[in-house]
Amino acid sequence: MKEVVLGLLGLGNIGGGVWDLIREFGGETAKRTGVQLRVKKALVLDKRIHGGKEVPDEVLTTDRNDILEDPEIQIVCEFLGGEQPAAAWMLRALENGKSVVTANKMALSLHFDELRAMAKKTGAGLYYEASVGGAIPIINAIQSPLISNRIEQIMGIVNGTTNYILTRMAAEGAEYADVLKDAQRLGLAEPNPTADVEGFDAQYKLSILGSIGFHTRLHVDDVYREGITRINSEDISFGREMGYVLKLLAIGKDNGDSVEARVHPAFLPADHPLARVDGSLNAVYLYGHSFKDMMLEGRGAGDTPTASAIVGDIIQAAQNAVHPMPYMQETPKPVADDWHSKYFIRMKAKDAPGVLAEVTGKLAAESISVSAMMQKGAAPDGKATLIFITHRASEKAVQRAVKSLNPEICQVENVIRVEG
Amino acid sequence: MKEVVLGLLGLGNIGGGVWDLIREFGGETAKRTGVQLRVKKALVLDKRIHGGKEVPDEVLTTDRNDILEDPEIQIVCEFLGGEQPAAAWMLRALENGKSVVTANKMALSLHFDELRAMAKKTGAGLYYEASVGGAIPIINAIQSPLISNRIEQIMGIVNGTTNYILTRMAAEGAEYADVLKDAQRLGLAEPNPTADVEGFDAQYKLSILGSIGFHTRLHVDDVYREGITRINSEDISFGREMGYVLKLLAIGKDNGDSVEARVHPAFLPADHPLARVDGSLNAVYLYGHSFKDMMLEGRGAGDTPTASAIVGDIIQAAQNAVHPMPYMQETPKPVADDWHSKYFIRMKAKDAPGVLAEVTGKLAAESISVSAMMQKGAAPDGKATLIFITHRASEKAVQRAVKSLNPEICQVENVIRVEG
Numbered sequence: 140m141k142e143v144v145l146g147l148l149g150l151g152n153i154g155g156g157v158w159d160l161i162r163e164f165g166g167e168t169a170k171r172t173g174v175q176l177r178v179k180k181a182l183v184l185d186k187r188i189h190g191g192k193e194v195p196d197e198v199l200t201t202d203r204n205d206i207l208e209d210p211e212i213q214i215v216c217e218f219l220g221g222e223q224p225a226a227a228w229m230l231r232a233l234e235n236g237k238s239v240v241t242a243n244k245m246a247l248s249l250h251f252d253e254l255r256a257m258a259k260k261t262g263a264g265l266y267y268e269a270s271v272g273g274a275i276p277i278i279n280a281i282q283s284p285l286i287s288n289r290i291e292q293i294m295g296i297v298n299g300t301t302n303y304i305l306t307r308m309a310a311e312g313a314e315y316a317d318v319l320k321d322a323q324r325l326g327l328a329e330p331n332p333t334a335d336v337e338g339f340d341a342q343y344k345l346s347i348l349g350s351i352g353f354h355t356r357l358h359v360d361d362v363y364r365e366g367i368t369r370i371n372s373e374d375i376s377f378g379r380e381m382g383y384v385l386k387l388l389a390i391g392k393d394n395g396d397s398v399e400a401r402v403h404p405a406f407l408p409a410d411h412p413l414a415r416v417d418g419s420l421n422a423v424y425l426y427g428h429s430f431k432d433m434m435l436e437g438r439g440a441g442d443t444p445t446a447s448a449i450v451g452d453i454i455q456a457a458q459n460a461v462h463p464m465p466y467m468q469e470t471p472k473p474v475a476d477d478w479h480s481k482y483f484i485r486m487k488a489k490d491a492p493g494v495l496a497e498v499t500g501k502l503a504a505e506s507i508s509v510s511a512m513m514q515k516g517a518a519p520d521g522k523a524t525l526i527f528i529t530h531r532a533s534e535k536a537v538q539r540a541v542k543s544l545n546p547e548i549c550q551v552e553n554v555i556r557v558e559g
Numbered sequence: 560m561k562e563v564v565l566g567l568l569g570l571g572n573i574g575g576g577v578w579d580l581i582r583e584f585g586g587e588t589a590k591r592t593g594v595q596l597r598v599k600k601a602l603v604l605d606k607r608i609h610g611g612k613e614v615p616d617e618v619l620t621t622d623r624n625d626i627l628e629d630p631e632i633q634i635v636c637e638f639l640g641g642e643q644p645a646a647a648w649m650l651r652a653l654e655n656g657k658s659v660v661t662a663n664k665m666a667l668s669l670h671f672d673e674l675r676a677m678a679k680k681t682g683a684g685l686y687y688e689a690s691v692g693g694a695i696p697i698i699n700a701i702q703s704p705l706i707s708n709r710i711e712q713i714m715g716i717v718n719g720t721t722n723y724i725l726t727r728m729a730a731e732g733a734e735y736a737d738v739l740k741d742a743q744r745l746g747l748a749e750p751n752p753t754a755d756v757e758g759f760d761a762q763y764k765l766s767i768l769g770s771i772g773f774h775t776r777l778h779v780d781d782v783y784r785e786g787i788t789r790i791n792s793e794d795i796s797f798g799r800e801m802g803y804v805l806k807l808l809a810i811g812k813d814n815g816d817s818v819e820a821r822v823h824p825a826f827l828p829a830d831h832p833l834a835r836v837d838g839s840l841n842a843v844y845l846y847g848h849s850f851k852d853m854m855l856e857g858r859g860a861g862d863t864p865t866a867s868a869i870v871g872d873i874i875q876a877a878q879n880a881v882h883p884m885p886y887m888q889e890t891p892k893p894v895a896d897d898w899h900s901k902y903f904i905r906m907k908a909k910d911a912p913g914v915l916a917e918v919t920g921k922l923a924a925e926s927i928s929v930s931a932m933m934q935k936g937a938a939p940d941g942k943a944t945l946i947f948i949t950h951r952a953s954e955k956a957v958q959r960a961v962k963s964l965n966p967e968i969c970q971v972e973n974v975i976r977v978e979g
Contacts, residue, residue, distance in 0.1 A: 437853035460880030
């Protein structure tokens with residue numbers, strides 16, 4: 140039996156969940172792996188307040204150096220969240236030869252290069268399974284069992300809050316603002332929901348998935364981002380009539396010479412595997428040249444699923460002779476500033492025949508053809524709603540065409556990409 | 560860069576797929592992992608016939624000892640299929656300290672104890688990701704990222720042939736025998752389909768998944784097995800009317816003191832994640848005490864998905880300091896000979912009122928209550944079809960109740976478990 144000594148930076152929801160899982164299941168885990176985990180120190184802001192866990196007093200500390208500078212501590216688990224001081228402290232732990240396990244997508248995404256370089260330099264491990272998709276072993280899958288693949292596509296539902304909101308909007312025909320309020324009341328959305336609903340959370344996660352999956356450095360700013368705040372119940376119900384389900388997707392594609400990386404609401408055909416991932420579940424769909432299509436689905440958040448991923452990482456950090464460290468090409472692949480998709484265009488207009496000529500004309504001028512059109516009876520203002528679905532077209536061309544439409548003839552209310 | 564020398568026992572579909580993946584993608588894999596793979600020898604029956612791959616003559620051999628006894632070969636990949644000589648040769652490779660990578664569920668399931676013991680003795684690794692679920696990293700997930708979990712439930716669609724047949728029966732309202740014939744014509748079912756359609760293939764796979772997931776030794780004979788040959792289009796269509804989808808499931812449950820293990824056709828609610836896994840896709844649903852619910856879905860067969868899993872295993876065998884070896888309790892958990900489920904009972908009868916009294920009476924005598932009943936108009940023989948769905952009940956009680964029904968009043972045509 141090999142004892143491995145841990146230090147926990149933080150003992151809140153996630154840190155407390157890890158503490159519990161080690162305390163309750165550490166004996167069984169040791170039998171299975173030969174690794175006995177011992178938490179030597181846990182950093183808290185105040186020794187009197189630490190989430191109600193029964194943690195012996197000598198384990199608690201308010202001094203990070205009791206963890207970062209203690210040579211007996213082999214693995215440091217970071218549960219602080221946010222960019223700093225998390226990134227600086229992880230860097231210090233790695234510098235001191237300690238492996239680091241983190242769930243912190245922000246600090247990792249922003250400081251991946253330094254952290255990776257330091258880990259390489261000192262031979263320490265850097266593990267972050269819980270940073271994307273919670274308990275879903277997506278990082279491990281990409282870096283180990285699926286390593287001998289050219290991953291061509293990554294498409295994920297990686298934010299549970301927005302998936303919960305969109306699922307309820309679809310089920311109840313409810314509006315965004317109402318569902319958001321209710322989700323906040325239930326604790327399923329933050330009081331300040333921006334990071335989730337504007338897609339920042341998914342943007343960090345895609346930067347991590349894309350970096351390791353495409354073996355290039357995909358910075359967070361390389362990822363196009365659009366949230367769900369402009370989606371209304373009409374978009375969802377009209378999409379459904381046309382056979383589509385709306386999801387906030389994180390989409391990465393390796394086109395060979397360049398990569399695409401974008402987070403935005405998108406319609407999926409109702410029979411796409413991701414279309415049925417509802418509520419706060421997360422899922423990642425992958426396409427690799429050898430394994431073909433695959434989807435991993437599970438709990439993307441929550442203290443026990445996150446703890447499952449973290450303890451899994453700790454055991455690997457303790458056992459691995461070679462820590463998995465993504466190989467990234469020296470010259471990162473350029474990130475495409477245009478891409479191809481189908482488009483759902485919703486607009487209001489008074490006179491349908493005139494609109495048809497205007498829309499099809501302006502789209503044709505950008506070489507975009509229409510695959511379906513649907514008209515909905517006039518609203519109280521005398522205007523009808525028109526939905527166009529295009530064939531595959533260039534994003535830029537569609538944006539240009541939409542901008543060129545005469546606002547006296549039709550008013551575009553939303554443009555949503557159709558994927559899958 | 561570390562060179563790792565391989566020997567391939569077999570160069571058919573799977574062996575050839577591995578050869579191709581290493582030849583075409585080995586350079587990139589080496590950059591990512593630091594492991595350069597070299598196939599030194601590949602065993603063939605006849606040097607002139609080896610699947611049309613361009614394999615240098617000096618790599619081909621017809622003598623297994625050129626692989627099993629060559630001290631330079633570090634990892635042996637077994638692609639022979641069947642129980643023997645595959646098991647004996649894998650054992651010999653392990654005895655010689657070589658790690659073994661296999662896709663052979665039969666040899667593994669039947670000889671898991673000896674192979675595992677020999678691997679432990681010599682410190683060699685035993686890897687078998689491709690033996691269950693093809694490219695899906697289910698073995699890896701259970702043994703590594705999800706290791707710190709009490710896995711309570713495993714429910715899998717692990718046989719692509721039967722899933723393809725059931726999917727087509729459902730989509731087309733077609734009968735089993737017709738779809739089977741067509742699947743055979745298309746090469747999606749074997750000329751002798753018994754191993755697939757009678758559930759033997761799934762039985763081997765569940766014995767492996769259950770053994771590693773529940774940390775007990777689940778022998779193939781411990782797994783109850785029933786195939787899909789008695790399913791007809793009426794079962795599928797009546798089930799659908801009641802909101803169910805029919806799948807051949809491999810079900811394992813850890814009930815604490817005992818385990819359940821069974822392969823049989825089962826109805827799932829249409830919104831269960833496994834219900835939408837169609838065609839030849841495979842998927843495994845897991846429930847763990849910490850990660851909660853999870854599903855992994857992908858290609859369960861085919862040369863390139865299988866090669867993806869095998870090369871993933873080879874890299875792990877080359878890199879791991881500690882080979883994952885399932886811990887199994889010294890006293891295996893008893894396998895339950897009864898279990899609880901809901902039941903779909905389809906029968907024919909002439910006189911519905913008399914049938915209702917007979918069926919509900921006989922079920923009540925076994926403490927089984929009915930949750931739904933559906934009657935379908937009389938067939939040309941003047942008999943009506945009746946479907947009963949029970950509440951959760953003991954398997955044995957249901958079997959006794961069904962046997963006790965008076966065949967002059969009603970004739971039971973099928974009993975199908977309802978899970979999920």
